[in-house]
Amino acid sequence: MKEEDYIKQFKPHENPFRTPEGYFEGFTGRLMQRIQDKGLQPQILQTKRVQMPLWKRWVRYSAAAVVAGVCMVTGSYLYVNRQSSQLYATSAQAIDAFSDEQLDEALNYEIVCGLVDNNQIEYYLTEAY
Amino acid sequence: MSPKWDEQLIVEQLRDNRQREQAFTLLVDHFKEQLYWQIRRMVLSHDDADDVLQNTFLKAWMGLDGFRGEAKLSTWLFRIANNETLNFLERKRQTLSLDDEAAIGVATRLESDPYFDGDETALQLQQAVAQLPEKQRQVFNLKYFEEMKYEDMSALLGTSVGALKASYHHAVRKISVFFHSLD
Numbered sequence: 404m405k406e407e408d409y410i411k412q413f414k415p416h417e418n419p420f421r422t423p424e425g426y427f428e429g430f431t432g433r434l435m436q437r438i439q440d441k442g443l444q445p446q447i448l449q450t451k452r453v454q455m456p457l458w459k460r461w462v463r464y465s466a467a468a469v470v471a472g473v474c475m476v477t478g479s480y481l482y483v484n485r486q487s488s489q490l491y492a493t494s495a496q497a498i499d500a501f502s503d504e505q506l507d508e509a510l511n512y513e514i515v516c517g518l519v520d521n522n523q524i525e526y527y528l529t530e531a532y
Numbered sequence: 533m534s535p536k537w538d539e540q541l542i543v544e545q546l547r548d549n550r551q552r553e554q555a556f557t558l559l560v561d562h563f564k565e566q567l568y569w570q571i572r573r574m575v576l577s578h579d580d581a582d583d584v585l586q587n588t589f590l591k592a593w594m595g596l597d598g599f600r601g602e603a604k605l606s607t608w609l610f611r612i613a614n615n616e617t618l619n620f621l622e623r624k625r626q627t628l629s630l631d632d633e634a635a636i637g638v639a640t641r642l643e644s645d646p647y648f649d650g651d652e653t654a655l656q657l658q659q660a661v662a663q664l665p666e667k668q669r670q671v672f673n674l675k676y677f678e679e680m681k682y683e684d685m686s687a688l689l690g691t692s693v694g695a696l697k698a699s700y701h702h703a704v705r706k707i708s709v710f711f712h713s714l715d
Contacts, residue, residue: 409711415653415657420648422578422647435557443593445595
């Protein structure tokens with residue numbers, strides 16, 4: 404990817420971010436002290452089922468359908484073009500057909516639907532992921 | 533990272549009331565730096581990263597009984613950290629108005645940050661990265677700075693490799709445009 408090569412030149416050789424002296428060395432002790440001071444104990448998770456509003460579900464499904472539709476149309480277009488030997492450059496161009504919002508929606512959709520574990524799904528829902 | 537890391541043993545000890553505190557200490561020692569940098573690249577300031585990291589481990593400690601060992605500890609912690617980071621950024625966005633954000637600016641904030649040593653290019657890069665939507669920024673950070681494989685990222689974020697590639701491509705395009713505009 405040409406643009407990827409272009410931006411590689413701006414990558415710093417060293418991490419420009421620093422931490423205060425001894426930060427990592429003291430972190431674990433401070434954290435465990437905080438846990439002890441507050442008397443925090445692991446808790447059995449009382450997961451409450453949060454029902455996503457119907458309208459929100461429909462918005463998500465509709466957005467996913469739109470993305471899928473665009474994928475299909477773009478895919479068909481690429482396929483037809485390839486068949487007729489008219490080069491459509493790279494799949495990178497196809498990706499550009501999507502807006503940020505569509506991509507974010509697709510990512511959100513996958514985050515919600517792509518989890519195997521029910522607890523994880525509930526966790527994200529309850530944590531307003 | 534601690535020299536001896538036996539994940540299976542740690543998981544067993546975390547389930548044992550008598551050993552869990554000691555095991556959790558080892559867990560914090562093992563993952564604190566990795567998680568810190570993941571968080572820091574998103575929130576930028578050390579103080580904010582420290583807060584989010586502490587909250588991440590506190591949530592992990594409180595939710596220890598919810599960890600069933602189906603995912604790796606690193607995946608479980610990464611997801612908690614990720615969630616904490618996004619929640620933190622959301623809260624911050626709600627408290628700061630857009631004008632405040634625009635007035636301060638990432639470059640200005642980092643320039644006055646005692647824990648940032650970057651040169652002008654590093655500042656510009658951070659400025660360019662900051663303009664990305666949060667999830668795109670996350671994908672960009674993991675790929676560009678951490679050089680994480682898409683497959684590993686996919687397992688951590690629960691997103692398909694294709695969607696991650698598309699997101700990264702968009703981010704690269706925007707950052708490239710940003711730097712071209714400076715020429």
